[in-house]
Amino acid sequence: MTTSALGQEPSVALRTEDFAVLAQARLEPAVWDFLSGGSGAERTLAGNLRAFDAVRLRPRILTGTAEPDTGVELFAHRWPVPFAIAPVACNRLLHPEGEVATVRGAGALGAVTIVPMLASRTLEDIRAAAGAPLWLQLFWTRDRALMTELVERAESAGYGALVITSDMPVMARRLRDLRNRFVIEPEFGPVNLGSAGVQVRGGEGESGVRAHAAKTFDPTATWRDLEWLRSTTRLPVIVKGVLTDRDAELAVRHGAQGVVVSNHGGRQLDGAQSSLTALREVTRALGGRVPVFVDGGVRRGVDVLVALAAGADAVLLGRAPMWGLAAAGERGVREVLALILEELREAMRLCGAATTADLGPDLLSWSAP
Numbered sequence: 082m083t084t085s086a087l088g089q090e091p092s093v094a095l096r097t098e099d100f101a102v103l104a105q106a107r108l109e110p111a112v113w114d115f116l117s118g119g120s121g122a123e124r125t126l127a128g129n130l131r132a133f134d135a136v137r138l139r140p141r142i143l144t145g146t147a148e149p150d151t152g153v154e155l156f157a158h159r160w161p162v163p164f165a166i167a168p169v170a171c172n173r174l175l176h177p178e179g180e181v182a183t184v185r186g187a188g189a190l191g192a193v194t195i196v197p198m199l200a201s202r203t204l205e206d207i208r209a210a211a212g213a214p215l216w217l218q219l220f221w222t223r224d225r226a227l228m229t230e231l232v233e234r235a236e237s238a239g240y241g242a243l244v245i246t247s248d249m250p251v252m253a254r255r256l257r258d259l260r261n262r263f264v265i266e267p268e269f270g271p272v273n274l275g276s277a278g279v280q281v282r283g284g285e286g287e288s289g290v291r292a293h294a295a296k297t298f299d300p301t302a303t304w305r306d307l308e309w310l311r312s313t314t315r316l317p318v319i320v321k322g323v324l325t326d327r328d329a330e331l332a333v334r335h336g337a338q339g340v341v342v343s344n345h346g347g348r349q350l351d352g353a354q355s356s357l358t359a360l361r362e363v364t365r366a367l368g369g370r371v372p373v374f375v376d377g378g379v380r381r382g383v384d385v386l387v388a389l390a391a392g393a394d395a396v397l398l399g400r401a402p403m404w405g406l407a408a409a410g411e412r413g414v415r416e417v418l419a420l421i422l423e424e425l426r427e428a429m430r431l432c433g434a435a436t437t438a439d440l441g442p443d444l445l446s447w448s449a450p
């Protein structure tokens with residue numbers, strides 16, 4: 082019998098949501114709300130999950146698939162697993178070791194972590210702890226010198242790519258945070274921003290994080306700024322927050338070397354289409370010109386399989402590994418990822434897919450169950 086992050090009891094962590102239960106028990110209610118909540122009426126948050134719930138599989142039989150190969154090839158690197166950790170701000174809110182624990186857990190499976198610009202540990206400490214490649218996520222900040230300084234630090238610390246989050250000209254109204262007047266205390270807050278990291282308190286009916294974003298994020302950014310960002314670095318630049326074929330096309334035209342199809346986990350435009358729906362139009366539009374990543378609502382291995390079959394090159398995981406982090410630090414992250422990998426391997430076997438290249442649209446049925 083194995084024991085797991087859920088304690089000394091025999092393992093009961095049979096699905097990632099089991100880690101959410103322990104995470105919620107460990108976190109302050111306002112932090113739990115920040116982690117799990119979405120914007121507005123949380124329609125898009127729910128839609129991301131519903132889209133995966135609705136798709137059905139068309140498995141193949143007698144393919145002789147004993148040991149599926151879950152690896153993918155990206156930017157001339159081999160990833161042993163087709164998923165990475167999505168950028169999630171301020172991991173120290175969830176566990177005292179913060180991003181250091183996250184990258185250790187991810188590194189155990191060789192999974193890339195996209196370190197958030199708003200990390201609560203230094204880029205260099207995170208790099209020192211990492212067992213797998215790291216990418217750095219940036220927001221468009223009014224202070225462009227801050228962006229270039231972070232790009233330089235990422236390059237010298239050996240980060241492998243930049244992810245520029247482009248769906249946050251303004252932070253959407255997240256009603257749970259507004260009700261809680263949620264503030265990230267400095268000890269859990271961003272440490273890589275110099276003086277720009279100073280805490281902004283929320284006022285009446287305002288959340289501290291939203292006030293911070295309003296002060297520092299740049300709503301005037303355009304595709305020209307993407308060309309500028311590319312000119313500052315030799316690292317691949319990947320645009321996060323693409324939801325339409327048209328923007329995918331524009332991203333590539335303006336130099337994006339990859340896109341992340343994302344509605345920010347249902348935390349930005351409430352009512353935006355689900356990540357899985359958007360993925361289908363984006364992969365059709367791009368036809369393999371640049372790698373396509375997707376995030377939003379991926380909770381189990383079969384969701385990863387569906388995303389790959391719908392044309393994603395790899396999947397990003399947001400809340401699921403963060404439940405593990407909050408539940409049990411490094412070990413919790415590792416266990417969540419291992420669970421998703423085990424589910425993926427089982428689903429590949431049962432679909433008769435020997436490699437990720439065998440996962441295509443033929444596997445998917447979009448009509449009723």
Ligand SMILES: Cc1cc2nc3c(=O)[nH]c(=O)nc-3n(C[C@H](O)[C@H](O)[C@H](O)COP(=O)(O)O)c2cc1C
Pocket residue numbers: 115116117129167168169170197198199218246321343344345346347348376377378379397398399400401
């Ligand atoms: C608590 C929290 C903080 C986040 N912080 C960031 C961030 O700093 N930068 C960013 O680009 N995305 C951020 N995201 C969005 C994630 O990168 C990702 O798009 C989303 O969580 C994917 O959906 P999922 O949680 O359903 O997997 C955050 C998400 C959550 C839940």
Ligand SMILES: CCCCC(=O)C(=O)O
Pocket residue numbers: 170199290291293294345348
């Ligand atoms: C200013 C915090 C931004 C983090 C973020 O992207 C999110 O909470 O979704």
